[in-house]
Amino acid sequence: MTPPRLPRPTELVSAAPAMTPFVAPEELARRVGRSELLRLGANESAFGPSPRAIAAMREAVALTSWYGDPESLELRAALAQRHRCAADEIVVASGIDDLMGLIVRAYCAPGDACVATRGTYPTLFYHLHAYGARAEFAEPAADGAFDPGAIVDAVARSGAKLVYVANPDNPSGTFADRATLAQLREALPDDVLLFLDEAYADFVPVDELPPDVIDPRTIRTRTFSKAFGMAGARIGYALASADVIAVFQKLRLHFGVNRTGQIGALAALDDDAFLRGVVSEVARGRNDYYALADRLGLPSVPSFTNFVCIGIGTRLQAEAMVGALLEAGVFVRKPWAPPLDGYVRVTVGTVAERARLAERFIAALDRVREKAAS
Numbered sequence: 001m002t003p004p005r006l007p008r009p010t011e012l013v014s015a016a017p018a019m020t021p022f023v024a025p026e027e028l029a030r031r032v033g034r035s036e037l038l039r040l041g042a043n044e045s046a047f048g049p050s051p052r053a054i055a056a057m058r059e060a061v062a063l064t065s066w067y068g069d070p071e072s073l074e075l076r077a078a079l080a081q082r083h084r085c086a087a088d089e090i091v092v093a094s095g096i097d098d099l100m101g102l103i104v105r106a107y108c109a110p111g112d113a114c115v116a117t118r119g120t121y122p123t124l125f126y127h128l129h130a131y132g133a134r135a136e137f138a139e140p141a142a143d144g145a146f147d148p149g150a151i152v153d154a155v156a157r158s159g160a161k162l163v164y165v166a167n168p169d170n171p172s173g174t175f176a177d178r179a180t181l182a183q184l185r186e187a188l189p190d191d192v193l194l195f196l197d198e199a200y201a202d203f204v205p206v207d208e209l210p211p212d213v214i215d216p217r218t219i220r221t222r223t224f225s226k227a228f229g230m231a232g233a234r235i236g237y238a239l240a241s242a243d244v245i246a247v248f249q250k251l252r253l254h255f256g257v258n259r260t261g262q263i264g265a266l267a268a269l270d271d272d273a274f275l276r277g278v279v280s281e282v283a284r285g286r287n288d289y290y291a292l293a294d295r296l297g298l299p300s301v302p303s304f305t306n307f308v309c310i311g312i313g314t315r316l317q318a319e320a321m322v323g324a325l326l327e328a329g330v331f332v333r334k335p336w337a338p339p340l341d342g343y344v345r346v347t348v349g350t351v352a353e354r355a356r357l358a359e360r361f362i363a364a365l366d367r368v369r370e371k372a373a374s
Helices: 011-015 025-031 051-063 073-083 096-107 123-130 148-158 178-187 242-249 259-268 272-295 315-327 351-373
Strands: 090-093 113-117 134-138 162-166 193-197 218-223 236-239 307-311 343-347
Touching (some): 051 259, 073 090, 073 236, 073 259, 096 123, 096 162, 096 193, 096 236, 096 242, 113 123, 113 148, 123 134, 134 148, 148 162, 148 178, 178 193, 272 307, 272 351, 315 343, 315 351
Parallel strands (some): 113 134, 113 162, 162 193, 193 218
Antiparallel strands (some): 090 236, 218 236, 307 343
16 A cells, blocks of 8 residues: 655755754653752753742733733843843844744855854754754864854855854853954954854853944844843843844744743843842852862863863763763763863852762762773
8 A cells, every 4th residue: 555645844854853952851850760850951040030030920920811022122121221222133032042043044044054163052053954054163272162263264164154152152161252252253254144142141240241332243142041040931132233133023933932031031130139149159159169170180161151161081981970960860961072072061059059969979970980990
């Protein structure tokens, strides 16, 4: 019997590799027979949202039957005041991952290249594959940071019209100052769009970040998922020229940002004291991780984020460490490419969580070292 002819996805989608950018901690817990894990792998905030944001969202839940404002006008107005720009130079979306998809869809045609540093945030590649574009890699510096010269060379080699730079970087935690970024921008052709993913910018002093000047050749994205502690609310935004924002208006899912998240983000912007407290506690936590690594004779990478990379040894040893910690009920991740593929990446937890991690980290490291020596 002839098999029935069934609907098929497009050739472009059929050709895209199956890819899940990140396996969720809930799934990892199920795999090891646990109901929960010490969550130090997704760079979620251990310190939660601002109490003002929680109160605003709690009150807003009663009207969940209403759609959110598709234009996010109040939130955009507040963000425009924060960044000293116009509201029509901001678009709000459901996190930077959503914006990433919009940027790739708008500026990478099938077959086009996007230049990114090898080892950087891999969700970019998920979107490139989905829209038929491809990554052209620039090799990183010795600490995993991006190398401006390598990026410029990769653009010249590939003819790419889009460059992706995470700054601070994920997973290395490294940071390039405003002068370095300005030099990169000027070294790129004017028709190359520079996409700066600034998910962790709230952990960096403002005067070290690029100034809030809208450049039609650059898109900067921010999120409420990290320092603001609202990852589950899915609120991100982009700063770009009004012409670029108008392009996104043609493509974006206009009701994709949930109403409760919009209201919580607006309240969070009004609580600078809470944000400063989170940033200070994260800095203390990073120091605790540096001290732990030093005590164990392990290298660590100075970080400008809410996580730290700690060197274990080889790639296989780092993978074994991730597995040993998971068996012990601790969720961490690791960089995927050299020179940091022998490291594990650990999110800053609360004081109590850091103490629990240290105990289990030492025991897991002993097991990995024993296995390597056998």
